[in-house]
Amino acid sequence: MIEVNGLTKSYFHKGKRVTVFKDLSFKINRGESIALLGRNGAGKSTLLRLLGGIDLPDRGTIRRNGSISWPVGLTGGFQGSLSARENLTFVCKIYSSADEVQDKIKYVEDFAEIGEYFDRPFKTYSSGMRSRVAFGLSMAFDFDVYLIDEVTSAGDERFRAKSREILQERHRNADFIMVDHNLLGLKLHCNRAFLLHQGKLIEFDSLSEGIEKHKSLLLNPSESVADRKSTQDRQPSAIPTQHPHRGATPRVAPLANSSQQISKVKTSQVKGDKK
Numbered sequence: 380m381i382e383v384n385g386l387t388k389s390y391f392h393k394g395k396r397v398t399v400f401k402d403l404s405f406k407i408n409r410g411e412s413i414a415l416l417g418r419n420g421a422g423k424s425t426l427l428r429l430l431g432g433i434d435l436p437d438r439g440t441i442r443r444n445g446s447i448s449w450p451v452g453l454t455g456g457f458q459g460s461l462s463a464r465e466n467l468t469f470v471c472k473i474y475s476s477a478d479e480v481q482d483k484i485k486y487v488e489d490f491a492e493i494g495e496y497f498d499r500p501f502k503t504y505s506s507g508m509r510s511r512v513a514f515g516l517s518m519a520f521d522f523d524v525y526l527i528d529e530v531t532s533a534g535d536e537r538f539r540a541k542s543r544e545i546l547q548e549r550h551r552n553a554d555f556i557m558v559d560h561n562l563l564g565l566k567l568h569c570n571r572a573f574l575l576h577q578g579k580l581i582e583f584d585s586l587s588e589g590i591e592k593h594k595s596l597l598l599n600p601s602e603s604v605a606d607r608k609s610t611q612d613r614q615p616s617a618i619p620t621q622h623p624h625r626g627a628t629p630r631v632a633p634l635a636n637s638s639q640q641i642s643k644v645k646t647s648q649v650k651g652d653k654k
């Protein structure tokens with residue numbers, strides 16, 4: 380379960396504060412997979428980073444009951460002068476026990492299929508090779524919730540098919556919060572929709588309804604959404620939903636870091652440029 384209350388995020392840009400979203404509140408129960416919708420720049424990737432604990436909000440709380448991945452396929456944390464093997468060794472020592480490290484590295488090496496480049500500096504990789512390694516690393520760990528940001532669009536067709544297959548396997552035991560401009564992928568994995576629009580988040584219990592509203596706003600951004608209650612106007616749903624691919628008793632994966640349980644930032648004035 381993920382519960383968000385009063386979440387606000389802004390950045391400084393060219394000397395001015397730009398608010399991405401303000402006072403978002405929502406709840407995601409076990410068994411719910413969310414399609415995160417919105418036009419480019421709406422704040423979808425920002426929200427995923429906040430939920431994954433790799434960025435901090437200006438104010439608000441995020442409570443997590445279970446393990447949440449970093450954004451799947453994220454390459455920003457890799458050190459360019461180290462090889463994939465060396466980068467993975469460092470990450471696996473943090474997120475797994477000592478006797479699991481080599482097995483996880485082997486899993487990523489087999490999944491990525493980049494041959495001798497696996498032992499060359501990461502900065503020499505093509506974007507496709509980086510995506511292969513980063514996606515394989517994310518899939519090497521079991522999380523209760525995976526944060527997925529356009530990852531199935533990376534690589535060649537063979538790798539995309541391989542990615543879709545492993546995601547379907549993970550979805551049997553985990554939930555997704557998913558950003559994907561390929562709406563078919565969202566329909567395959569998600570059962571609810573959150574739409575970010577003009578700094579607000581609108582919840583849809585019907586995925587198809589959320590997608591249709593998203594399409595409509597792409598054509599007419601000024602269209603009113605007043606007929607829907609935003610998360611600033613509604614209380615988070617407390618109705619539990621059973622996962623469509625598993626029984627009533629969920630599998631609980633160990634938390635990688637107990638500090639992921641709760642992120643809380645008190646209301647404060649953010650100073651200085653923040654990128």
